[in-house]
Amino acid sequence: MTKRVTGRKRKRKTSPLFILVMGISLMLAGSWSYQLFLLDQSMEKEKVELLERRNNLVAANNQLRQEIEKLNTPSYIEQLAREKLGLVRKGEIVIAPKESAPSE
16 A cells, blocks of 8 residues: 655644643743843842942941041141140130020
């Protein structure tokens, strides 16, 4: 017996199990993609917050460094001693304002 070769291709019937498995696979892939998208968004948000916090800390650090430099100058030390401790140079006279009596 010989087989006849015809121009028609034999149509394959798709199994319902195959369709079910493919449907479930697509749903899982979509769900995982959505979860990854949400995770990526939250990580980006956290990254922006951390960069902002870092920039604030760098600015505060720079401000503290400037204050340290200022505290190491003799003129600023003298100014603080005069203001906070009431120290005077030799020959200077301290004039303090008279305290007012409490009004009744």
